[in-house]
Amino acid sequence: MTASPGGEEPVDLALVGGRVIDPETNLDEVRTVGITGGRISWLRPEVPLAARTIDATGLVVAPGFIDLHSHAQSLVGARLQALDGVTTALDLEAGRFPVATSLDAIAQESRPINYGFSASWSAARCALVTGEQLPLGTVLPAFDSWQAPLTGRPVDELMALLESEIADGALGIGVLLGYAPEVTRAEYLALAQLAQTHAVPTFTHTRYLSNAEPGSSLEGMLEVIGAAAATGAHMHICHLNSTSSRQIDQIVMAIERARERGLAITTEAYPYGAGATHADAAFLDPSNLSRIGIGPTAILALKTGRFLRDVDELVRLRADEPDAEVIMHWADEKKPADRELLLRSLLLPDTAIATDAMDPSLHGVPLPRDEWPLPDGALTHPRSVGCYGKVFRWIVRELGALTLPEAVRRCSLRPAQILASVSPAMRRKGRVQVDCDADLVVFDPDTFADRADYAVQRPSTGVAQLFVGGTQVVRDGELDLAALPGRAVTGH
Structure with missing residues (x-):
């Protein structure tokens, strides 16, 4: 083994011969990356003295991917994301309430990748309105009354609850506005002012999903931009691709002009022409489907694995199983016009890649905690399993719409930058630099690809090695099921 030049201390692990991409410094060269004690300790052409070496020749060594939008916070969900290159998965759109309770529960269970949450506006609102504390991990309250408009003192009480959550380490405020469109605009403005x-940022699922006025997707996006203009808050728009629908050109123009004027508007998107939600979502009301430009036959029920037959079946599903998970197909990626709509959101400058991952289930029943590998018939939206693999297969290699370094940036550095002001830990992630966290993905640039579709969930292929805080979670393409080094990412 080659001795460390200049007599430096040996490293714990050396990744040798890989193409190192650091999106912050624009490094894109063959280097040796050394890891010591959970941090990157070496970044040079030379090979240091190392307790262990891994040959990364022909592979890319990049910052681990940071997912700003993952509801797949179970052990199974985290394992699937690790095989897709993810080292940190955060639920910032829905969030949790109380945040501290969720962080403690996950710390006791352990995870292979890092985790963290925003303060859940919807769950806090539910607790205030109904007096019911939601089970941990519940994305949407199962009580219609939580959506009712609030005025006066209750709004102040809600803001106080969320303020306490921020003090407890929440990474901002998650606002599922699209699931409660009757909430007053004054309340949303108060959320922005609190942020x-x-x-701290807000992470908004915008109020409307529609191509028609009033109540259009454009109107919903302009509300977020208006709140940023009125308060100066950092407003993050979740899943720009799906909530923009077919108004993406006008929405992109509005976002770009707002940014030019100094407004802190950030965005995320995922590379699929279908979204996932619950059957009773306001925007899936049968009367709204024509405004989206779809029919009930575009909706897939995950419990059965088949598309709905007609509007009567949708009405029954919403009434009998309001929490049933469904996939809504709104764009056909194989059609050039639809593909261009999707790319407009993905290619908007500085848009982060984020999955909106959901935990897999079997016939509508959540999987046991330690279930691995996935059983036959387990289903979720394929974005939960292969989002990042699809970016590199489809967007980078097949379409050539992003360069490989730019794709790495949007999957790692960009999300870290979005959170840098609220979380000091994020200033050490999303980078391959000395003293940064050793959250690293090593992948084959020619074979990294998704294998999940709407019928079968298969983990991505092409991730050779994955490190979280210097601990190896993926070894030669296989998960180390005993490796559970994930840590909480918290605010301020």
Whole structure:
């Protein structure tokens, strides 16, 4: 083994011969990456003295991917994301309430990748309105009354609850506005003002999903931009691709002009022409489907694995199983016009890649905690399993719409930058630099690809090695099921 030049201390692990991509410094060269004690300790052409070496020749060594939008917070969900190159998966759109309770529960269970949450506006609102504490991990309250408009003192009480959550380490405020479209605009503005006061972002699922006025997708996006203009808050728009629908050109124009004027508007998207939600979502009301431009036969029920037959079946599903998970197909990626709509959101400058992952289930029943590998018949939206693999297969290699370094940036550095002001830990992630966290993905640039579709869930292929805080979670393409080094990412 080659001795360390200049007599430096040996490293714990050396990744030798890989193409190292650091999106912050624009490094894109063959280097040796050394890891010591959970941090990157070596980044040079030379090979240091190392307790262990891994040959990364022909592979890319990049920052681990940071998912800003993952509801797949179970052990199974985290394992699937690790095989897709993810080292940190955060639920910032829905969030959790109370955040501290969720962080403690996951710390006791352990995870292979890092985790963290925003303060859940919807769950806090439910607790205030109904007095019911939601089970941990519940994305949407099962009580219609949580959606009712609030005025006066209850709004102040809600803001106080969320303020306490920020103090407890929430990474901002998650706002599922699209699931409660009757909420007053004054309340949403108060949320933005609270975020600005505490220098944290909001993460918004916008109010409307429609191509028609009033109540269009454009109107929903303009509300977010308006709140940023009125308060100066950092406003993050979740899944730009799916909530923009076919108004993406006008929405992109509005976002770009807002940014030019100094407004803190950030965005995320995923490379699929279908979204996933619950059957009773407001925007899936049968009367709204024509405004989206779809019919009930575009909706797939995950419990049965088949598309709905007609509007009567949708009405029954919404009434009998309101929490049933469904996939809504709104764009056909094989059609050039639809593909261009999708690419408009993905290619908007500085848009992060984020999955909106959901935990897999079997016939509508959540999987046991330690279930691995996935049983036959387990289903979820393929974005939950192969989002990043699809970016590199489809967007980078097949379409050539992003360069490989730019794709790495949007999957790692960009999400870290979005959170840098609220979480000091994020200033050490999304980078391959000395003293940064050793959250690293090593993948084959020619074979990294998704294998999941709407019928079968198969983990991505092409991730050779994955490190979280210097601990190896994926070894030669296989998960180390005993490796559970994930840590909480918290605010301020």
